[in-house]
Amino acid sequence: MEELKQRILAEGRDLGRGILKVDSFINHQIDVQLMVEVGQEMACRFNDAKANKILTAEISGIAPALATGQVLQVPVVYARKTRPVTMTGPVFVEIAPSHTKGRDVFLMVSTEFLGRGDRVLVVDDFLATGATISALVRLVRHAGAELVGIGTVIEKAYEEGRKELEAFGVPIVSLAVVKDVSDGEIRLA
Amino acid sequence: MEELKQRILAEGRDLGRGILKVDSFINHQIDVQLMVEVGQEMACRFNDAKANKILTAEISGIAPALATGQVLQVPVVYARKTRPVTMTGPVFVEIAPSHTKGRDVFLMVSTEFLGRGDRVLVVDDFLATGATISALVRLVRHAGAELVGIGTVIEKAYEEGRKELEAFGVPIVSLAVVKDVSDGEIRLA
Numbered sequence: 119m120e121e122l123k124q125r126i127l128a129e130g131r132d133l134g135r136g137i138l139k140v141d142s143f144i145n146h147q148i149d150v151q152l153m154v155e156v157g158q159e160m161a162c163r164f165n166d167a168k169a170n171k172i173l174t175a176e177i178s179g180i181a182p183a184l185a186t187g188q189v190l191q192v193p194v195v196y197a198r199k200t201r202p203v204t205m206t207g208p209v210f211v212e213i214a215p216s217h218t219k220g221r222d223v224f225l226m227v228s229t230e231f232l233g234r235g236d237r238v239l240v241v242d243d244f245l246a247t248g249a250t251i252s253a254l255v256r257l258v259r260h261a262g263a264e265l266v267g268i269g270t271v272i273e274k275a276y277e278e279g280r281k282e283l284e285a286f287g288v289p290i291v292s293l294a295v296v297k298d299v300s301d302g303e304i305r306l307a
Numbered sequence: 308m309e310e311l312k313q314r315i316l317a318e319g320r321d322l323g324r325g326i327l328k329v330d331s332f333i334n335h336q337i338d339v340q341l342m343v344e345v346g347q348e349m350a351c352r353f354n355d356a357k358a359n360k361i362l363t364a365e366i367s368g369i370a371p372a373l374a375t376g377q378v379l380q381v382p383v384v385y386a387r388k389t390r391p392v393t394m395t396g397p398v399f400v401e402i403a404p405s406h407t408k409g410r411d412v413f414l415m416v417s418t419e420f421l422g423r424g425d426r427v428l429v430v431d432d433f434l435a436t437g438a439t440i441s442a443l444v445r446l447v448r449h450a451g452a453e454l455v456g457i458g459t460v461i462e463k464a465y466e467e468g469r470k471e472l473e474a475f476g477v478p479i480v481s482l483a484v485v486k487d488v489s490d491g492e493i494r495l496a
Contacts, residue, residue: 139393146394147420148383150376177365177385181373187339194337196366203407204328205335218392231336 119159119293121152123306126272132299136276137218144271145178145243156293157185160241160269163291164190167266169239171195173232173258175225175250182271183241190239195232197225197257210260214253217246225253229261236263245270245292248279255286272296275307308348308482310341312495315461321488325465326407333460334367334432345482346374349430349458352480353379356455358428360384362421362447364414364439371460372430379428384421386414386446399449403442406435414442418450425452434459434481437468444475461485464496 131139143149160182172194174183180196187194198205209226216223232238238258242251251268258265265288273280273292276299283290295307320328332338349371361383363372369385376383387394398415405412421427427447431440440457447454454477462469462481465488472479484496 133393133395137392139395141391141393141417142419145391146384146387146417148373148376148385150373150383151380153373154377177369180366180369184337184339184342184370184373187337188343191340194339194370195335196337198335202334203326204322204330206322206328228330228335230331 119155121155122271122294125149125152126294126296126306127304130304132302132304136274136299138272138274138296138299138304140272144181148181153181153185156182156271157189159293160186160291161189164239164267164269164289167237167239167289169237169266171232171236172239172241173197173227173254174241175199175254179242182243186239186241186269195227197227197254199223199225201226210257212253212256212260214249216249223250225250225257227257227261232257232261232263234262236261237266238263239267239269240265241269243271245273245279245283245290246277248282251279252282255283267291274299308344310344311460311483314338314341315483315485315495316493319493321491321493325463325488327461327463327485327488327493329461333370337370342370342374345371345460346378348482349375349480350378353428353456353458353478356426356428356478358426358455360421360425361428361430362386362416362443363430364388364443368431371432375428375430375458384416386416386443388412388414390415399446401442401445401449403438405438412439414439414446416446416450421446421450421452423451425450426455427452428456428458429454430458432460434462434468434472434479435466437471440468441471456480463488
């Protein structure tokens with residue numbers, strides 16, 4: 119996605135330690151037109167996967183997941199990290215260690231919304247270490263559903279998360295791949 | 308919005324103490340087609356407001372805000388409740404007491420994304436006590452921006468939040484108004 123790549127180069131910022139800031143268009147302020155295009159591209163790439171559900175993690179996965187779901191016309195489920203008062207029934211829960219938060223993050227999905235017979239496309243904003251996405255995949259398996267693909271907006275190749283995800287044996291799509299972020303410079307693959 | 312009302316009546320659940328569960332289509336699993344229609348209706352109702360930005364609060368405000376922004380073709384900013392590592396610069400911050408969480412919630416917006424000259428439509432999933440929306444409005448004012456409207460998907464009229472919001476002197480739109488939730492029954496206005 120050329121437009122996405124241009125935006126990363128123009129507006130992304132290297133915060134050091136491999137942290138890439140893209141909050142002017144992805145995860146604080148959302149450029150809605152760019153997000154529509156992210157959804158269209160993602161849907162196009164997974165058109166043959168025949169997903170009947172998209173699973174993402176709150177918070178910043180919601181926008182790309184919703185944009186993709188709108189094109190594929192399938193519901194989006196977002197795993198909760200804290201249990202809201204309305205989450206009263208049984209849940210599937212998995213734990214993902216978070217680098218940036220420095221602690222474990224719980225990911226919970228109500229058993230009502232994920233189960234046998236579901237063909238699930240996992241969508242998230244970033245593929246970094248792969249920890250969050252792996253936990254989402256474990257949720258899919260825990261529920262007895264089938265994983266059909268993994269789609270992310272930006273892959274930080276230098277965190278090597280793809281290696282872990284390849285073991286799941288499904289197509290992995292990243293719309294932009296960042297090879298390296300250092301000395302204030304962002305290099306795309 | 309007739310379709311929204313029907314879904315609330317069919318799938319909403321009374322959890323007691325006025326808590327309404329709608330997580331099969333609004334805020335855990337999202338019905339993407341319904342959300343597109345929410346966005347279209349909201350955009351239609353605020354077409355004359357000439358907003359150049361939508362402000363919402365993470366987490367469950369993101370979907371209706373994005374759906375509205377897609378139609379109005381304006382960026383969406385979501386206030387963060389915890390400060391991510393990428394939020395490095397100065398922020399506007401306001402505090403909203405949360406009934407359901409039993410504690411104060413911080414709402415933070417980077418000063419980069421809200422400022423003088425902005426005409427801001429505040430969108431959220433629920434209008435309950437009005438505490439979160441009031442904090443969003445204070446963020447708008449704090450930034451020197453202009454509030455042009457408040458749009459919510461579901462208003463819980465029995466929590467009387469509208470009274471507080473009316474003081475802001477802008478149009479307040481709720482796409483469905485719940486008059487009362489008790490004894491397992493949901494009554495719409």
